[in-house]
Amino acid sequence: MAAGLQNPIRPVHRTLPFHLAFYPSMPQEDVSSDTVVPVPSESTERASGIARAGRVDSWQAIKKSLAFALAASDFESGWLDRLSKSADRIRDLTAQDADIALYMMLQTATNDAENYSASHGMYCAVVADLCSAYFEWPEAEAIAIQNAALTMNIGMLLMQNAMAQQIEPLSSAQKLRVEDHAAKSVELLKSAGVDDPLWLEAVRRHHRPVDDGESADPLTPQQRLAQLLQRIDVFTAKLSKRKTRPGSSATVAARDACLDTSGLPDATGATILRVLGLYPPGSFVRLASGEIGVVIRRGDKAHTPVVASVRRGDGGMFNQPMVRNTGNPVHAVQCSLSADQAKIRLDHERVLGARG
Ligand SMILES: [Fe+2]
Numbered sequence: 555m556a557a558g559l560q561n562p563i564r565p566v567h568r569t570l571p572f573h574l575a576f577y578p579s580m581p582q583e584d585v586s587s588d589t590v591v592p593v594p595s596e597s598t599e600r601a602s603g604i605a606r607a608g609r610v611d612s613w614q615a616i617k618k619s620l621a622f623a624l625a626a627s628d629f630e631s632g633w634l635d636r637l638s639k640s641a642d643r644i645r646d647l648t649a650q651d652a653d654i655a656l657y658m659m660l661q662t663a664t665n666d667a668e669n670y671s672a673s674h675g676m677y678c679a680v681v682a683d684l685c686s687a688y689f690e691w692p693e694a695e696a697i698a699i700q701n702a703a704l705t706m707n708i709g710m711l712l713m714q715n716a717m718a719q720q721i722e723p724l725s726s727a728q729k730l731r732v733e734d735h736a737a738k739s740v741e742l743l744k745s746a747g748v749d750d751p752l753w754l755e756a757v758r759r760h761h762r763p764v765d766d767g768e769s770a771d772p773l774t775p776q777q778r779l780a781q782l783l784q785r786i787d788v789f790t791a792k793l794s795k796r797k798t799r800p801g802s803s804a805t806v807a808a809r810d811a812c813l814d815t816s817g818l819p820d821a822t823g824a825t826i827l828r829v830l831g832l833y834p835p836g837s838f839v840r841l842a843s844g845e846i847g848v849v850i851r852r853g854d855k856a857h858t859p860v861v862a863s864v865r866r867g868d869g870g871m872f873n874q875p876m877v878r879n880t881g882n883p884v885h886a887v888q889c890s891l892s893a894d895q896a897k898i899r900l901d902h903e904r905v906l907g908a909r910g
Contacts, residue, residue, distance in 0.1 A: 660836025
């Protein structure tokens with residue numbers, strides 16, 4: 555497990571059916587009947603609403619620090635040191651409260667296209683951290699995949715930021731750079747002094763985990779890390795806003811990134827859904843009561859997140875966000891909504907500080 559990542563989520567397996575209401579073509583027997591029940595860490599239990607709200611500032615600060623660290627061009631001097639400090643801070647903040655980490659990442663992805671490359675890498679790193687904890691991977695692998703997530707696109711960092719804002723189709727030159735960016739990222743990491751083969755290989759393979767002619771049975775650690783990173787990359791990119799399109803709802807992103815053409819998740823897709831829940835923190839949902847809210851914590855079951863309702867069933871806004879237990883049928887989740895469908899700008903401190 556990654557250093558500082560003592561208990562971001564502790565998988566507890568129970569024989570509860572995985573809720574598939576939004577994946578009607580996925581028979582229940584085709585996913586493990588185990589449902590991950592994220593149990594908050596002790597530190598999370600202790601954290602008051604005020605403390606939770608205070609973490610908003612911490613995440614906004616680390617987002618800026620990481621964007622600055624990645625964009626610097628001093629690869630042969632202080633670059634790796636700054637990157638390492640940012641990576642450590644992200645691990646610490648995720649360990650303090652994984653639900654707030656996921657909430658902040660998704661809200662940033664759906665509302666803020668500035669510094670896209672850094673924000674996207676940070677979201678991937680947080681999800682990779684939680685998945686590697688779920689798999690109980692060795693610490694070296696957990697750190698390698700997180701570092702790879704943060705740095706996989708440095709070979710096209712500025713161009714990736716520009717592409718998130720770009721309306722026109724990619725030019726031929728841009729397509730060439732996209733094609734080459736994984737190799738370029740490895741080159742820059744080596745010039746910065748990175749010599750961890752797992753980190754470097756996960757970056758090199760992050761769009762193509764298995765080389766032509768290479769065996770993948772069983773997967774090597776490098777292939778395994780790259781395969782998980784590739785899926786997380788696709789899933790979080792679907793959720794993210796671009797100039798040309800809004801972010802997808804959680805249901806659409808899960809369908810596109812975690813299910814195959816027959817509507818079934820493979821092992822990696824199922825793991826991502828188990829770790830994040832069907833409605834990840836930060837995603838908008840409509841409840842059976844007609845209220846619209848945002849998920850603030852994963853719940854006892856994948857389909858029963860804790861939601862802060864912000865819009866009443868009659869369309870008016872609540873004065874204070876109301877915490878809803880969606881395990882109660884009155885407040886059951888009816889469907890997920892994209893940020894564009896929800897059309898609600900959130901005050902994160904108030905939402906995360908809301909009490910149940
Ligand atoms: Fe990439």
